[in-house]
Amino acid sequence: MRIDRPHDQERPLAQTAAHERLARYRAVRRATEALIRSLTPEDMGAQSMPDASPTKWHLAHTTWFFETFMLTPGLPGYRVFDPRFGYLFNSYYEAEGPRQPRPARGLITRPSIADVLAYRAHVDAAMERLLTAAGEGPLELLDLGLAHEEQHQELILMDILHLFAQSPLSPAFAPPRPPLASVPTPPLAYVEFAGGLVQMGHDSGPGAPFAFDNEGPRHRVWLEPFRLADRLVTNGEWLRFMADGGYERPEFWLSDGWAMARAEGWRAPFYWRESPDGWRVMGLTGLRPLDPAQPVSHVSYYEADAYAAWAGARLPTEAEWEHAASSVPIEGNFAGSGRLCAQPAPAGEGLRQMFGDLWEWTRSAYLPYPGFRPAAGAVGEYNGKFMSGQFVLRGGCCATPAGHVRRTYRNFFYPQQRWMFSGVRLAMDGA
Amino acid sequence: MRIDRPHDQERPLAQTAAHERLARYRAVRRATEALIRSLTPEDMGAQSMPDASPTKWHLAHTTWFFETFMLTPGLPGYRVFDPRFGYLFNSYYEAEGPRQPRPARGLITRPSIADVLAYRAHVDAAMERLLTAAGEGPLELLDLGLAHEEQHQELILMDILHLFAQSPLSPAFAPPRPPLASVPTPPLAYVEFAGGLVQMGHDSGPGAPFAFDNEGPRHRVWLEPFRLADRLVTNGEWLRFMADGGYERPEFWLSDGWAMARAEGWRAPFYWRESPDGWRVMGLTGLRPLDPAQPVSHVSYYEADAYAAWAGARLPTEAEWEHAASSVPIEGNFAGSGRLCAQPAPAGEGLRQMFGDLWEWTRSAYLPYPGFRPAAGAVGEYNGKFMSGQFVLRGGCCATPAGHVRRTYRNFFYPQQRWMFSGVRLAMDGA
Amino acid sequence: MRIDRPHDQERPLAQTAAHERLARYRAVRRATEALIRSLTPEDMGAQSMPDASPTKWHLAHTTWFFETFMLTPGLPGYRVFDPRFGYLFNSYYEAEGPRQPRPARGLITRPSIADVLAYRAHVDAAMERLLTAAGEGPLELLDLGLAHEEQHQELILMDILHLFAQSPLSPAFAPPRPPLASVPTPPLAYVEFAGGLVQMGHDSGPGAPFAFDNEGPRHRVWLEPFRLADRLVTNGEWLRFMADGGYERPEFWLSDGWAMARAEGWRAPFYWRESPDGWRVMGLTGLRPLDPAQPVSHVSYYEADAYAAWAGARLPTEAEWEHAASSVPIEGNFAGSGRLCAQPAPAGEGLRQMFGDLWEWTRSAYLPYPGFRPAAGAVGEYNGKFMSGQFVLRGGCCATPAGHVRRTYRNFFYPQQRWMFSGVRLAMDGA
Amino acid sequence: MRIDRPHDQERPLAQTAAHERLARYRAVRRATEALIRSLTPEDMGAQSMPDASPTKWHLAHTTWFFETFMLTPGLPGYRVFDPRFGYLFNSYYEAEGPRQPRPARGLITRPSIADVLAYRAHVDAAMERLLTAAGEGPLELLDLGLAHEEQHQELILMDILHLFAQSPLSPAFAPPRPPLASVPTPPLAYVEFAGGLVQMGHDSGPGAPFAFDNEGPRHRVWLEPFRLADRLVTNGEWLRFMADGGYERPEFWLSDGWAMARAEGWRAPFYWRESPDGWRVMGLTGLRPLDPAQPVSHVSYYEADAYAAWAGARLPTEAEWEHAASSVPIEGNFAGSGRLCAQPAPAGEGLRQMFGDLWEWTRSAYLPYPGFRPAAGAVGEYNGKFMSGQFVLRGGCCATPAGHVRRTYRNFFYPQQRWMFSGVRLAMDGA
Numbered sequence A, B, C, D: 001m002r003i004d005r006p007h008d009q010e011r012p013l014a015q016t017a018a019h020e021r022l023a024r025y026r027a028v029r030r031a032t033e034a035l036i037r038s039l040t041p042e043d044m045g046a047q048s049m050p051d052a053s054p055t056k057w058h059l060a061h062t063t064w065f066f067e068t069f070m071l072t073p074g075l076p077g078y079r080v081f082d083p084r085f086g087y088l089f090n091s092y093y094e095a096e097g098p099r100q101p102r103p104a105r106g107l108i109t110r111p112s113i114a115d116v117l118a119y120r121a122h123v124d125a126a127m128e129r130l131l132t133a134a135g136e137g138p139l140e141l142l143d144l145g146l147a148h149e150e151q152h153q154e155l156i157l158m159d160i161l162h163l164f165a166q167s168p169l170s171p172a173f174a175p176p177r178p179p180l181a182s183v184p185t186p187p188l189a190y191v192e193f194a195g196g197l198v199q200m201g202h203d204s205g206p207g208a209p210f211a212f213d214n215e216g217p218r219h220r221v222w223l224e225p226f227r228l229a230d231r232l233v234t235n236g237e238w239l240r241f242m243a244d245g246g247y248e249r250p251e252f253w254l255s256d257g258w259a260m261a262r263a264e265g266w267r268a269p270f271y272w273r274e275s276p277d278g279w280r281v282m283g284l285t286g287l288r289p290l291d292p293a294q295p296v297s298h299v300s301y302y303e304a305d306a307y308a309a310w311a312g313a314r315l316p317t318e319a320e321w322e323h324a325a326s327s328v329p330i331e332g333n334f335a336g337s338g339r340l341c342a343q344p345a346p347a348g349e350g351l352r353q354m355f356g357d358l359w360e361w362t363r364s365a366y367l368p369y370p371g372f373r374p375a376a377g378a379v380g381e382y383n384g385k386f387m388s389g390q391f392v393l394r395g396g397c398c399a400t401p402a403g404h405v406r407r408t409y410r411n412f413f414y415p416q417q418r419w420m421f422s423g424v425r426l427a428m429d430g431a
């Protein structure tokens, strides 16, 4: 499946022509709004767990980001839409002052969704002025603001799925697409890499295209020889793990993972539901029979690691993954495909599903690269302050906007989290 | 202030003419729907704490009550609107099967409010047929169903106030009414009662007007002489309690209350907010300056009891209260007044504010009367199973529908709860 | 079984001769110390839950009580043993200042048990001086101090049982006595009472024998006719309740009780343990096979109430119990018997097991009697501040010192608590 | 301060002469028992938090380790001391079956300390037979068993300090030593390292001296140039951090750390206590005035990281630390010095305090090295299953037995933990 990336950005937007950045800004903002077509005001107001946020909150928060970090400091005469929104829609920027407690975002029933859309329009109009007129300086954060909004597009999908999965009615966010021509799952093969002294991370010299601060600096790492699976682990393979006592045998599990699995009663991936007719899987297209050919999705790091131990393999490090990905085109099943769930691996040889389909757990903790420095000011809180306790995931997923990820892109979650579109690619030590 | 009771019911509705019960049914159902005029779909979907429920849930649950306990068993050929609603909108009837966990009612974003109103219309149409055609038997639970719906009208107001009180925007449910002509608070006086062997509780013989099962049987109790305050404790008096260290001095407090007050950081009634301009009080008409003449509202049993100890008094028992109320007309500031908050005591002599304004804490635990038997079947769960750990409140409040309460009416809450319209009337031992 | 009460006190100890009060003081203090014979220092230092306290703490706390409330104010020149002990061994007297948090009493490894026994000796020596010399005034609290120590004797037994029940080794506090000659359990019969206007509570005029403040004042209550079971519910009867789904059928349970039973996984009384050979019961004499003739013990109010509902009966009120007990001698299986567990009901007619064996749950909330006033000063915290949320139990148990209880004696626990020696006597409405 | 390492082991004990391994075994076991000289039975039985264990439990658990992993499989005819001890004293070996829940270790009042010492003697006698007679195979785990016991020697000290720090009496485990001749704290200097491709980790070929499995395999890593502080951060420097708002300014903190610090009310290191005379520090020698020249101790990773951010520096990686330590002798202030607290840095040049004094937080997550494989069998659970969520600390501390640590030694704790002897060494990127 070839998914064209809609923008193949070679330099910061601040250095592009006004019409180009305007087009890009509009495209991203409209894409966000396109997500709410099937949602009711109640759907958009509810918060199903502290980790998730209401759709309405995402719509407003991304707007607050542009207002706070670009319009207020950069557009002379800009009038803040509502001064109380800073409290309501700041996510975690301590430098920007106090804010609505995260677990209470579902209690913000006012402003209504109509008010939030008016807020978006107000900010969009001002941004159009800024994008048309401003020089490079005030636009420095434009790429960040748009990348931020794209991240929240994915969060909207993750959070809506979580919400709908709590409902006894199992609503569908979108209708299912006809399945791709079914092919038997190809046997898992490993691709060999020799390792050695390699480079990884984003090179952020002047004029370099945008990347998050946590992707750099580019630096050297030594890799021992390793092998990487050519596709993701499937539901069918996961069923074999389960049938072999995968969730009942502590010898496969990390200690923290075992404790969590016991405490929470885990016995299958997050969105699997047992029914008289066998397993079903809740997804953005509703509750559907399990497809053994699809990649297993919504598993925690603990489960991924236990599976790898059971399979006699391990998870890759992020350096291994990035090195392996260096020659793979950034194509795959992203949100633009409209499928909104991971697809079976295509037939063929070599690494498949590296981009799109599912975020791939690595065994690397999310930590700063050598020489990392967070950006100055409040946006320095964007990434750096989360560098403890989480693991890196790579490659994007079926809910990620096409064009959003890079080979150097580092996503990160806590090892017990399961509501993101996370999957498993195995690795092994090389010969 | 004279508030006419809209219905002065002398016998069960099942024994009235069809047009009479139809009128009563319609009036109650329309009154519920009138409450949502100022609310958005998001307001009606949110749940601000496990004790509270979304407005939408109240609208559907009361409807489910008629469907489940009257239509399904009593109307031949009735078709259930949606068989999944039983799971969603059953509150606590174990006999009716499993149900949505109470703290997760805010996650029911589907059905939408429009769907719920359609559900109401469907049930109303069927109820009209039942009310027109049916004999006494199938209508046995009509009074209960309507009293139940009235209770949920009050809960809608309590719960919306709680939700709006969580919002940094402090929305108002309704515009404030012009204040009544201000009169100085009359000094607190006590009315004397001689006690003796008295009767209390509802007499539920055949043809008797409706009352909840927990109000009976009527039975004898011995009362020692006592004195009852002629009005409610005011905000101004409560300020003196606070100024005297009321929230910092354990000697006034029950042990459980002191522990709770410490753990939760209580230092004023539930909806009081400190501001640079002094105390404000959040209410259904928004966040407004504290009025010292208004009765203090939204206090827990623990606070009420501590206040009484500080004042050298005590709370009345429910037997004392009911005995004192026996000659007081059931009039007062109920929801029909549209004020939606407690009003200053009118000038005059004798017991005032006994009905309406605020529910009055008694020192009586909510326990069965001698000879109490819960009703048969699922509706037997209505009251009886809550008879541990709670205290009785009497008299109704400014959010209670007029005509709903009786002299024998027993409301009940846990001693730490504060989100209902609860106030304090003092009592003392007699001479 | 006739158990002589060791003292049949007709007036306050302050009004007795010095040798008499000295004898009584010594007897109570020695009885406490006799309890630790089989215990190791580790046994006496451990705290198995926040509700329980280490034996060592009990030994010191009762001593602190005499020191604080009698010696410091009443014995000229008394030197406090260690000024830091006030912090360590104050239980809940807010008026006496801050104290070791209750759940952290097991962390008081110093002072050692030897130090605590030295503390006891120091206080005993001073008390001997006070008891010999003092007039009535300084001795006013002597009865209270001794009754207090007796209560802690029972608590030591309750708390050691709880501790030993946590141990996989199931240690025995004492060796079992040979069983009484086995008699078949007599069928349960009910004794009828006509009710009417009766008196209850302790009459505390001058010269009256000691009672706790919560037992008075004596006052009138109206009782409807009732019937009271002539013996306690047995283990055998409880097995039938369980076999009939007693722990799985919500229709028998109070709502709070059902929630607690689900949350905690209750499926049998607190100290019952399932084994391949059937149920065993952990007790002070170790883990022993269940005896169907013994009264069921260590049940919560919720379980007692559910059992009564299942049995078509109810629990008695405390007024009913006290009225029925008025002609029953205060004899029974108290701690002095050395059996340390409830015994099968003796053959015969009329009320049996009213005193001793097990505390009997009543359906009465623990609330103040009409006219109740707590004592002045810190000891006013003894009883009154616990008057919310608890239920009254009557009659004493096999761990209660003989002579400690009265017909008016009110014990109280929360409805979910189970570690005390609590049992069930049924009641019914009269004809 | 030169602290001789008592054993400078060049090969596995299984390959040494019988008298040599006997001497080593006895030395370690006697060292454990020497720790309890000042402790009472109550001290040894109490558990002050779930992370800590009673001394008695440590004494028994280390013994169980030898019994389970060496005697039962390796000594023909060995009789287990008490078959119930496996349940009581297994720490976390799932392969060895169920066990006493960790937070309930303080409830094991039986066996008594005397019984546990008898258990030790029983196992020691059997071990002497095994050590005398056995060939290399059965002795394979001897090094592990002794290293394990040494780790628990340190845990005993950590846990006793935690217990005593909960006591209002602040007992001392040991008398303080006279302070070393006081020297002014030398200014902090940085030692430069060029980095490059270096080796790290333990080389575990045949005949190699013992190391834990998590220290290997030896492997290459690429290091960028870096600088390492020549001594630990002192209390005096930490006071400046605090005076500059260190605990109140979120800009220095990781997000999880800030949340933890707010939730727990952190405002100083774990064992600092404010008093009218200024800060005091609770330690194994009691509660003593803060010494500004001593290294700051008992800080979490979050605090260490925040301090580094405040200081314009960072924490070292474990690879940097190990590389820098490669030429430093393994000498320092270990438990053998008897000081039991970190000492001021000695005057001089170059890296000081690398070994002993305090464990040094690194910014490296505790993860497997390339090629890591846990040992086969139950002892494979020793280290590998903890490889998520923790950070590595290096170098040993004043409570670590001399000779226990290696340059490759990896200790690990969660970032919020504070009860171990942890300190801070700063690092910076190189030129």
Ligand SMILES: [Fe+3]
Pocket (backbone or CB within 6 Å): A061, A091, A148, A152
């Ligand atoms: Fe954001």
Ligand SMILES: [Fe+3]
Pocket (backbone or CB within 6 Å): B061, B091, B148, B152
């Ligand atoms: Fe209801």
Ligand SMILES: [Fe+3]
Pocket (backbone or CB within 6 Å): C061, C091, C148, C152
């Ligand atoms: Fe006490």
Ligand SMILES: [Fe+3]
Pocket (backbone or CB within 6 Å): D061, D091, D148, D152
């Ligand atoms: Fe261990």
